Amino acid sequence: MRLSLRQRKVFIFLVGLFALLVFNLYQREIRNFFYSLSLPIQKFFWQKGQGVSNFLKIISQIDDFKKESEELKLKNQEFLREISLLRELEKENKTLREALNLNLEKEFKLQIVEISGKNLFQDSIFIDKGEKDGIREGLALINQSKALLGKVEKVYDNYSQVILISDPKSTIPVKIAEKEVEGIARGEGNFKILLDLIPLETEVQIGDLVLTSGLAENLPKGLLVGKIDKMLKRDIESFQRAEILPFFEIENLKFAFLILDF
Amino acid sequence: MIKNILILIFFFYFLVLIQGGFLIHFNILGKIPNLVLIFLFIFLFLEEPRSNFGFFSALLAGFFLDLYSGNFFGQNILILLILSYLLKRSLFLVKNLNFIWLSLLLTSFLIFYNLSLTFILTFEKMADISQFQQIFKAGFFIEILYNLILGITLFYFLSFLKKVNLWINILKIKK
Numbered sequence: 001m002r003l004s005l006r007q008r009k010v011f012i013f014l015v016g017l018f019a020l021l022v023f024n025l026y027q028r029e030i031r032n033f034f035y036s037l038s039l040p041i042q043k044f045f046w047q048k049g050q051g052v053s054n055f056l057k058i059i060s061q062i063d064d065f066k067k068e069s070e071e072l073k074l075k076n077q078e079f080l081r082e083i084s085l086l087r088e089l090e091k092e093n094k095t096l097r098e099a100l101n102l103n104l105e106k107e108f109k110l111q112i113v114e115i116s117g118k119n120l121f122q123d124s125i126f127i128d129k130g131e132k133d134g135i136r137e138g139l140a141l142i143n144q145s146k147a148l149l150g151k152v153e154k155v156y157d158n159y160s161q162v163i164l165i166s167d168p169k170s171t172i173p174v175k176i177a178e179k180e181v182e183g184i185a186r187g188e189g190n191f192k193i194l195l196d197l198i199p200l201e202t203e204v205q206i207g208d209l210v211l212t213s214g215l216a217e218n219l220p221k222g223l224l225v226g227k228i229d230k231m232l233k234r235d236i237e238s239f240q241r242a243e244i245l246p247f248f249e250i251e252n253l254k255f256a257f258l259i260l261d262f
Numbered sequence: 263m264i265k266n267i268l269i270l271i272f273f274f275y276f277l278v279l280i281q282g283g284f285l286i287h288f289n290i291l292g293k294i295p296n297l298v299l300i301f302l303f304i305f306l307f308l309e310e311p312r313s314n315f316g317f318f319s320a321l322l323a324g325f326f327l328d329l330y331s332g333n334f335f336g337q338n339i340l341i342l343l344i345l346s347y348l349l350k351r352s353l354f355l356v357k358n359l360n361f362i363w364l365s366l367l368l369t370s371f372l373i374f375y376n377l378s379l380t381f382i383l384t385f386e387k388m389a390d391i392s393q394f395q396q397i398f399k400a401g402f403f404i405e406i407l408y409n410l411i412l413g414i415t416l417f418y419f420l421s422f423l424k425k426v427n428l429w430i431n432i433l434k435i436k437k
Contacts, residue, residue, distance in 0.1 A: 020335055031332075038275075042282065045284040046283040118282050119282070119332055251286070
């Protein structure tokens with residue numbers, strides 16, 4: 001049976017429509033298959049990209065390095081003086097640390113993960129641990145300095161997708177350190193975060209630290225969100241807003257920690 | 263034919279991986295070039311006007327962009343098929359394809375893609391219309407410019423390779 005051109009076109013259209021339906025019904029399985037397949041390749045590209053990018057940065061900064069070298073020589077002398085002072089403090093610090101036991105792994109139950117890629121259209125990243133490793137949606141991702149990176153959005157068998165705090169879908173209850181003022185940190189996309197709903201009477205300064213308030217599920221209190229970078233005060237608004245500079249740079253991320261329990 | 267299709271599948275698959283893994287380290291204000299879109303445009307621009315291979319490339323490009331975007335399958339496929347059709351129609355109308363036409367068509371291709379995608383995403387997530395207005399912020403123009411510069415550079419590079427290949431073939435025949 002030979003089909004006419006028109007019949008063939010209708011047939012191709014229907015097959016395409018059916019394929020789309022199947023793809024959407026089984027998107028989790030299809031994505032898991034492709035992501036598992038591409039995870040090592042994407043890791044390779046991520047590492048190479050980091051390498052090339054760092055190399056180019058170094059080349060473009062040669063002049064700066066020369067200036068810095070001069071400055072560092074001067075500072076070096078200053079530091080030598082401080083070292084002797086710090087040695088004394090070190091002894092004191094050691095005693096205090098032993099007393100307080102301030103280690104991340106003792107504060108939280110952590111799972112180390114490797115970053116393998118970024119979502120093309122959102123501020124979200126892929127990590128190499130998934131359902132098989134006991135990862136579940138909503139877990140917080142932090143770096144070694146206790147800075148919050150984001151929360152697990154989707155979990156697949158061998159990997160997970162983490163939505164960064166700068167993604168427009170992310171809203172986190174936060175507070176400004178030492179001021180006990182609460183607000184909301186809202187993602188703006190392109191690695192930008194906005195601090196909203198700060199009462200007008202509060203005096204917020206550039207450089208103030210923003211921490212998680214502990215009001216959100218799965219987010220412990222006191223994780224670093226960023227520091228105030230720019231105030232956006234308007235007389236007509238009933239609240240103040242500010243831009244937050246996050247404590248992480250996506251380009252330099254390689255390993256991070258998921259908080260499994262706290 | 264099957265060999266060409268397989269090459270094309272692997273080509274777009276690797277482009278998406280390079281985009282999400284490698285190019286992210288070369289972002290300008292968080293914007294990275296859409297390599298898949300640029301290569302699709304170049305394929306459509308360089309192929310024979312009556313060939314349908316460009317549509318197949320659009321289908322593949324859309325599929326891989328949908329796969330790695332985390333959204334529903336079909337939105338990128340639909341946009342790229344429509345854009346490919348419009349581009350091919352425009353190429354029929356333009357008599358002398360020069361640098362100005364190349365830049366104009368590539369800019370329109372990029373703008374329409376971004377607008378359509380943002381429109382679909384806004385509609386899909388039932389988001390506020392202000393999300394749609396966000397597109398016209400500075401980042402949008404940076405993204406277009408970044409893609410445009412890379413697109414034109416790649417286009418002339420590939421055209422050069424095509425010419426070199428042609429000369430090699432001519433020399434081989436003469437021998």
